[in-house]
Amino acid sequence: KAGVTQTPRYLIKTRGQQVTLSCSPISGHRSVSWYQQTPGQGLQFLFEYFSETQRNKGNFPGRFSGRQFSNSRSEMNVSTLELGDSALYLCASRHRDNYEQYFGPGTRLTVT
Amino acid sequence: AQKVTQAQTEISVVEKEDVTLDCVYETRDTTYYLFWYKQPPSGELVFLIRRNSFDEQNEISGRYSWNFQKSTSSFNFTITASQVVDSAVYFCALSREGGSQGNLIFGKGTKLSVKP
Numbered sequence: 727k728a729g730v731t732q733t734p735r736y737l738i739k740t741r742g743q744q745v746t747l748s749c750s751p752i753s754g755h756r757s758v759s760w761y762q763q764t765p766g767q768g769l770q771f772l773f774e775y776f777s778e779t780q781r782n783k784g785n786f787p788g789r790f791s792g793r794q795f796s797n798s799r800s801e802m803n804v805s806t807l808e809l810g811d812s813a814l815y816l817c818a819s820r821h822r823d824n825y826e827q828y829f830g831p832g833t834r835l836t837v838t
Numbered sequence: 839a840q841k842v843t844q845a846q847t848e849i850s851v852v853e854k855e856d857v858t859l860d861c862v863y864e865t866r867d868t869t870y871y872l873f874w875y876k877q878p879p880s881g882e883l884v885f886l887i888r889r890n891s892f893d894e895q896n897e898i899s900g901r902y903s904w905n906f907q908k909s910t911s912s913f914n915f916t917i918t919a920s921q922v923v924d925s926a927v928y929f930c931a932l933s934r935e936g937g938s939q940g941n942l943i944f945g946k947g948t949k950l951s952v953k954p
Contacts, residue, residue, distance in 0.1 A: 759940040768947065769929065774940030782941045814881060820940060826873065827942060829883035 728753065730819050730830035738836045744805040747833045751798050751819030757781075758800040759827060760792060763814040772815075775800050804835075812837045840865045842932050844945035851920055852953050859915045859948045861930030867891075869935040872906065872913045873942065878926040889913065920952045 731750045739745050751758050759782075760772040771784040775794035792802040798819075804811055814834050818827035841864040851857045863872065874886040887897065889906050897904045901918045917924055927949045931942040 757940050759942070761942070769931075769942075769944040771941045771943070776940065784941070816883060818883075818942075826885050826888045827940070828885055829875070831880070831882045834881075 730817055730828055732815075732817050732830040732833050734833060735831065736834050736836075738838060739807050740838055741807055741809060743807050744803065745807060745835060746801055746803045747815055747817075747835070749800045749802075749817030749819075749830060751800070751817075752821075752828055755819035755821050755828075756798055757820040757822065757827075758794055758798065759818045759820070760800070760802050761816045761818065762786075763816060763832070764812075769816070772802065807837045809837050811835065840867075840870075840932055840934070840943050842930050842943055842945035844928075844930055844948050846948045847946070848949045848951070850951045850953065853922060854919050855952075856916060856918050857920050857950065857952075859917075859928050859930075859950065861913045861915065861945060863911050863913065863930070863932050865911075865932060865934075867934055871933045871935070873931040873933070874904065874913075874915050875929045875931060876926045877929065877947070883929070886915075917950075920950075922952050922954055925950060925952045 733748045757776045759774040761769050763769045774782040778794045789805045794800045814832045816832045818829045820827045843862045870891045872889045876884045894906050903916045905914045927947045929947045930945045933942050
């Protein structure tokens with residue numbers, strides 16, 4: 727079974743631009759969660775989508791948004807990029823409640 | 839509030855030594871889940887174990903073992919006879935039951951270096 731895939735793997739953007747990251751979950755998994763990892767703040771939860779609905783949201787500004795499609799693939803969008811948005815963005819998928827999350831390789835975003 | 843504390847920021851051992859990574863958690867929930875993940879230099883988080891709050895049995899998987907103690911709110915991870923390939927950052931995480939299970943609360947991680 728293929729694992730969680732994320733595209734692109736690396737991205738360089740300029741302050742003020744916007745970016746869209748993509749995540750394809752493991753086949754059959756309906757839940758997708760997004761996390762931001764930075765050296766200072768560690769791993770922080772952004773949001774979770776389940777069956778195309780946002781189920782949970784972390785403490786991030788409205789510039790961070792996401793969506794999930796009917797095939798469970800998910801995208802997250804960051805608008806008006808700031809230098810502090812430079813991070814590794816990890817996506818994780820889960821079959822359903824009571825099951826563990828499996829992570830993708832991440833997208834490393836650098837904002838200059 | 840929920841919180842996970844991994845007090846050990848970095849640990850360095852020599853190959854074949856045993857090493858224990860500490861994890862202390864805080865939660866007011868009676869039902870919750872605890873996890874350990876490994877993050878090698880490649881960056882991908884690798885799932886190691888999930889434990890629910892009602893199951894305090896210790897678990898062993900090869901060279902890995904986990905000690906869950908609700909009385910001390912700890913979920914420690916021991917690697918026996920460590921190997922160079924064990925070098926990675928290890929994260930302990932906590933999640934709530936039900937609809938919030940997609941929200942993992944992570945500790946800051948412990949960087950383990952195993953030297954030959």
